[in-house]
Amino acid sequence: PLLLNSEKLIREISCCRDWLEQKKTAFSVVSMAYIIGAQPLCSQLVGLSQGQKKLCQLYQDHMQYIGEGAKTGIRECQYQFRHRRWNCSTVDNSSVFGRVMQIGSRETAFTYAISAAGVVNAVSRACREGELSSCGCSRAARPKDLPRDWLWGGCGDNLNYGYRFSKEFVDAREREKSYPKGSYESARLMMNLHNNEAGRRTVSDLAHVSCKCHGVSGSCSLKTCWLQLADFRKVGDALKEKYDSAAAMKLNSRGKLVQMHSKFNPPTSHDLVYIESSPDYCLKNQSTGSLGTVGRLCNKTSEGMDGCELMCCGRGYDQYKAQIVERCHCKFHWCCYVKCKRCTKTVDQFVCK
Numbered sequence: 001p002l003l004l005n006s007e008k009l010i011r012e013i014s015c016c017r018d019w020l021e022q023k024k025t026a027f028s029v030v031s032m033a034y035i036i037g038a039q040p041l042c043s044q045l046v047g048l049s050q051g052q053k054k055l056c057q058l059y060q061d062h063m064q065y066i067g068e069g070a071k072t073g074i075r076e077c078q079y080q081f082r083h084r085r086w087n088c089s090t091v092d093n094s095s096v097f098g099r100v101m102q103i104g105s106r107e108t109a110f111t112y113a114i115s116a117a118g119v120v121n122a123v124s125r126a127c128r129e130g131e132l133s134s135c136g137c138s139r140a141a142r143p144k145d146l147p148r149d150w151l152w153g154g155c156g157d158n159l160n161y162g163y164r165f166s167k168e169f170v171d172a173r174e175r176e177k178s179y180p181k182g183s184y185e186s187a188r189l190m191m192n193l194h195n196n197e198a199g200r201r202t203v204s205d206l207a208h209v210s211c212k213c214h215g216v217s218g219s220c221s222l223k224t225c226w227l228q229l230a231d232f233r234k235v236g237d238a239l240k241e242k243y244d245s246a247a248a249m250k251l252n253s254r255g256k257l258v259q260m261h262s263k264f265n266p267p268t269s270h271d272l273v274y275i276e277s278s279p280d281y282c283l284k285n286q287s288t289g290s291l292g293t294v295g296r297l298c299n300k301t302s303e304g305m306d307g308c309e310l311m312c313c314g315r316g317y318d319q320y321k322a323q324i325v326e327r328c329h330c331k332f333h334w335c336c337y338v339k340c341k342r343c344t345k346t347v348d349q350f351v352c353k
């Protein structure tokens with residue numbers, strides 16, 4: 001079974017983006033019970049809170065984009081953590097993040113932030129593309145520093161709407177709960193809301209002005225500009241940095257979250273916060289949601305987190321000869337595509353015991 005498993009992993013990492021995409025689409029479990037794209041009826045959507053159900057009924061056409069946005073977030077999470085012990089997958093398959101969400105760790109902070117970011121991203125873009133009845137292109141004000149003779153008002157991503165709608169929708173499930181002041185649950189609630197906001201603000205901070213040239217053949221004497229969201233990879237990279245510098249928090253006597261170590265600058269609404277330290281994710285543990293690293297591929301020569309020493313937590317590893325399929329002998333065809341052959345080569349693979 002281990003061999004089979006590693007074969008599967010090898011296919012996954014080798015060439016086949018398409019295969020991976022398919023697999024991930026099939027893996028259409030939903031983050032924090034946001035729903036998968038195609039189901040139109042709010043009553044069929046599992047895991048919506050009461051407030052979210054109401055929003056769903058009012059804005060049915062938004063649901064597909066909320067689902068896709070959350071999935072984009074998850075995919076980005078799995079990319080960002082592909083070399084880590086915790087790889088953004090969990091024991092509990094009812095939600096992608098499952099039980100990891102139950103402890104208020106850095107990883108949980110990241111998953112909330114990136115899912116919220118994915119939703120802002122998807123809804124803002126859907127507005128621009130004319131997919132939603134209640135919004136259209138961005139009507140953001142012309143930036144003051146835009147050169148006078150450039151035109152403002154190409155159809156931009158509607159960040160304003162995307163931000164407001166997803167705040168309403170994503171935060172609803174936290175906002176409708178109420179817990180005694182000073183309780184653990186109230187701390188988690190504040191943590192979740194803070195990280196949702198940090199995710200949304202990251203998308204908003206990275207949005208930029210994009211322009212297109214017009215004018216006599218390439219003279220670029222005229223430009224039209226609009227508001228453009230950053231590539232989601234940039235959002236993932238930025239949130240990963242925030243994950244590394246996330247702030248440890250605790251409840252104070254007035255029931256507010258405050259920073260554990262007061263010598264650091266307090267976190268802003270753009271930063272991630274957490275309230276519990278992370279498990280080491282070495283072994284499978286139902287109660288923390290750790291899958292463990294048994295069976296994970298590792299890199300024999302790396303001294304980083306993907307290296308066998310750290311990845312396998314000192315348990316050692318097995319070595320296999322594995323065949324991987326690669327794209328090779330690629331030729332450029334006029335015009336314009338690239339055609340490749342598939343070559344098989346044998347490589348050494350290392351798999352954690």
Ligand SMILES: *[C@@H]1O[C@H](CO)[C@@H](O)[C@H](O)[C@H]1NC(C)=O
Pocket residue numbers: 093094
């Ligand atoms: C989780 O996985 C188990 C076994 O693979 C399966 O029986 C169960 O239906 C899955 N649950 C969900 C919610 O997908």
Ligand SMILES: *[C@@H]1O[C@H](CO)[C@@H](O)[C@H](O)[C@H]1NC(C)=O
Pocket residue numbers: 279283284285286287288
């Ligand atoms: C799982 O994790 C919890 C919390 O860290 C710990 O108390 C428990 O002993 C662990 N269980 C196993 C089987 O390792």
Ligand SMILES: *[C@@H]1O[C@H](CO)[C@@H](O)[C@H](O)[C@H]1NC(C)=O
Pocket residue numbers: 078087089291292293294295296
């Ligand atoms: C994450 O690691 C687990 C084992 O720890 C593995 O089963 C799973 O396929 C990995 N997920 C991804 C997306 O690589």
Ligand SMILES: *[C@@H]1O[C@H](CO)[C@@H](O)[C@H](O)[C@H]1NC(C)=O
Pocket residue numbers: 299300301302303
């Ligand atoms: C393993 O790690 C080394 C050193 O970091 C790196 O040069 C190499 O490309 C890695 N190999 C794989 C298969 O990722």
